[in-house]
Amino acid sequence: MVTELKTDNSFELDILKQLDLFFVSQNEEENKKLPEQLDNYFNKIIYSTFDKNPLNLIKNEKSKNLILLINLDSNNTIKLLQQLDKEFKKQLNIVLLIDSTNIDLVENSFLYNVSNYLLKPLKVDFLIKYISKLIKEKEIKVQEDTKTKELKIYKDLLDKQNLISETDLEGNIIYANEIFCKVSGYSKDELIGKPHSIVRHPDNSSKIYEDLWETIQAGNVWKGKLKNIAKDGTVYYVKSYISPIFDNEGNIIKYVGSRYLITKDEEEKQTLKKYILQQKSQKVKKENELESKYQDMLKKALDSKDKQIAIFVAELHSEIKVLRSRIEDDKGRILNLEHKLANSEKKCDADHEDFLQKLSKMRTTTRVSYEKYERFKKQNDALKEKINKAQESIKVYQEYIEEYRHKIDDLNDVIKSYEDDKKKAAEAAAKK
Secondary structure (H helix, E strand, O other): OOOOOOOOOHHHHHHHHOOEEEEEEOOHHHHHOOOHHHHHOOOEEEEEEHHHOHHHHHHHOOOOOEEEEEEOOOHHHHHHHHHHHHHHOOOOEEEEEEOOOOHHHHHHHOOOOOOEEEEOOOOHHHHHHHHHHHHHHHHHHHHHHHHHHHHHHHHHHHHHHOEEEEEOOOOEEEEEOHHHHHHHOOOHHHHOOOEHHHHEOOOOOHHHHHHHHHHHHOOOOEEEEEEEEOOOOOEEEEEEEEEEEEOOOOOEEEEEEEEEEOHHHHHHHHHHHHHHHHHHHHHHHHHHHHHHHHHHHHHHHHHHHHHHHHHHHHHHHHHHHHHHHHHHHHHHHHHHHHHHHHHHHHHHHHHHHHHHHHHHHHHHHHHHHHHHHHHHHHHHHHHHHHHHHHHHHHHHHHHHHHHHHHHHHHHHHHHHHHHHHHHHHHHHHHHO
């Protein structure tokens, strides 16, 4: 009768149902000894023997979720492990079934990618739980690798587009990317170890930096616009995001600054301000000219009586209409330029803020994944230590077994000698 493994963990069962179990043994009789209830937990079970070239069968399997369960009972197993190691490197999950008669083979198998060893007779519940744990560990490792790759992509993008620098807790530069060096005009050697104020423009208010330090030392991100000065005296503007970096205990260990250039925007702002001032100046000038012309024409009109007054009023009214129209047009253009500039700044800030939030989430996810991986690694190391102790116990038991075998052989000799003596005695008694 087949015994159903009872488990309330549906997640474990879902994992197992996605796996193919590939069992390799010395002969077909060994295949029949594999517990029948395993069929209920895996997608499929593939049986093979060493004489059927299992390597080719494994290579032909399209499944990415393959568990190899190999019976360690001859040098054929070691040969297969060599082939698998050469062909697949460390991509396969290999579990060896061992007993107390193949200790030397176990030691030889340590050279290859074996995930674990299980003692015969095979216990189904232990195998199921172990494989579930193995797959979950592998999944966590895959997720960690994926997050690490994504984080590297984000970092590369950030490095290519932004001025990045890192400082210690005193504000001394400990890292600067290529763009930061290029814009500031300093080499990395000239920047490392120097205070970040090396690029500070004297026009910036000291209150800005007081607020900056209060913010980041409190564990928050500081955002703002800064005016910097390069090594050759060139002025450049940046929108800065400066964030503290924490260790696993929540202590600040350094600060990272991400900046993007807004020099062009600032220059456009300055140009726009100049344009507005010019427009205001021209408006005042026009109004003064109009006032002067009005006074002159008024004087002439008063001297020339009614006809000239009428002409003056008509010309004055026409001129006022033209000037008002021009003023309204100028106002519209100025407002339109201000609106476009404001929208551009908002979009740029929003995009950068979104990018930094994604980067922050990625860092958190990576740290959590790494902590999980470390926990599983410690559990795995503990399991390996137990296996090593079990192997030592196996050796001791093997010695006991050999000793008992010798004792049994001695007893068999004694029994045989006793039976021979008894037989001789019986034959002697019969002759009498």
